[in-house]
Amino acid sequence: MKRSMAVMIMSAMLLTSYTTVQGEVSAAAASAQSALTGHIENSVNLRSKPSLSGGVVGLVKKGTTVAVLEKTNDYWYKIQTSDGKTGYVSASEKYISVSGGVSQNQGGQGTSAVVIYGVNLRTQPSVSSGKVVKMLGKGTKLTILEQSNSYFYKVRTEDGQTGYVSTSSKYLQIGGTVSSPAPSNPAPEQSASISEQVQKVIQAGLKYLGTPYEFGSNRNTTTTFDCSDFVRQAYKDALGIVLPADSRKQGTWIRNNGTAVYDIGSLKAGDLVFFSSYKGSSASAYAGMNPNTERITHVAIYMGDGKILQTYSVKSGGVRVDDFDGAWKYRFLYGGSVLK
Template sequence: MKKQLAALLLATTLTAGIGLVAPHEAHAASAQIVSGVNFRDTPSTSSKVIRMLKKGESVNIVSKVNNYWYQVRDANGKVGYVSTDSKYIKSSSSGNSSSGNSGNSGSGSSNNNTSTNTSATVTKIINAGKKYLGTPYEFGSSRSNTKTFDCSDFVRQAFKDGAGITLPSDSRQQADYVKKLGNTTTNWHNLKPGDLMFFMDYKGTSKSAYPTNKSNQRISHVAIYLGNGQVLHTYSKDSGGVRIDSIEGKHWEYRFVFGGSALK
């Protein structure tokens, strides 16, 4: 009887031990940290930093939360969140670990196709916008022609030409549209090419002129992010119309409120 109880206890212990394995562990994609990046406790730039993941560290990608965040497990078994930006992390697997469906041999191909299609659409939007470089600025420009643009009219036209998408007519409505899609960030470093950037009113060239918490600030400008800290936009007659600017260390960076994708 004692032997039977011992065997039962052993079987129960083994079963419980198996249950402790994380559900995504079997198909989590391995990845390497390319450069130092914050390891956070929630997928938000305002969340607590657990520690800094160092260049060369290996982690497992448990899931892709959205376009901006991975849930990862470090070598110590700690689970947290890091940016999906390729300048911080490089996955050694092309599969999508977020689906949890490792038995579906077609899932990786489908996700890759979706990613390729999105990338192609972004390229078309950016190229459509660049076609209008130098087009004069006019506040309240007509939405029925492309002779002049204000900021939101320009963005609207680039998306209409490049992707057949008609965005709302002004920057605040465009901001609401992007917010409803859900993938937004207040850290411009987390943006991807083709994302929209929304800015508050100009208050000067100094960082100290702008509030730290911009969540309640009125949106007054919109631009298309090109990557590498550059934006495609238009904002005044004196600036020469549609143009490309670098934002880092300038008032554009200090005025930035949030950004995200306008693609569904």
């Protein structure tokens, strides 16, 4: 009797465990099936979070098919591999192609938004071809229908009018409300075309994340870069602007262009930033440095928010995003805008 009871209990436990495991497998399979499919074009690091500071948890090899769970932001996809491992990979087309579109975790279809700074409603998702329909004042409530590209949302106003507005967080608050009333004369969209051009440059540079460093790299290829070749390529890809081929000539070009600034706090996103040679990690190592006579040995793109996009050595891993702090701040000579 005791033996029979023990067998029954053991059988029930095994059945429960099997059912649970099957449920988990089915759930995982359903999740994978509901996700979009990504094809890895070139081997890419799988990271623990959507940032270059995220730890590398594996390498997803070229030719691998993965499930795309979400587009976390403009730069990262959250994916799941065939063995169930999840993590984040670069959204660059160099590394992954995705079947169909992916909704971002903010600003997706049907999301509400409120205008927080006067913004133009346009007929097309472009500053150059989109005609201004009207100015949307601060406090205007919108429904986001889709993100048409990196720079424009397609939206619908409360009175049913549709059009396109800038995706910049300067103009829209995604979700929530703004309590202050719309002003009678809302502030206009300022330097929208410059801002959008800068974003194009940064996006063009980010697609080369991880591209190997080579001193004196070939200016006619994109397989490797040195610092000046990289910033030159970003501006060439994004805007068709061909900068001088080396950092010192680029620095002279910026000064001659009349946009040189010597205060880090005055830099704007998209500015080229120039540096002296590395002399140590302390500020005292750079005391008395004259930015106008010191030899330029490095150039990068300032991204805003204390970040620089650059490449500077084989050991560093090629094109990358770094904090503009420590020795970089001490080595800084001047910077300036390519655009006016």
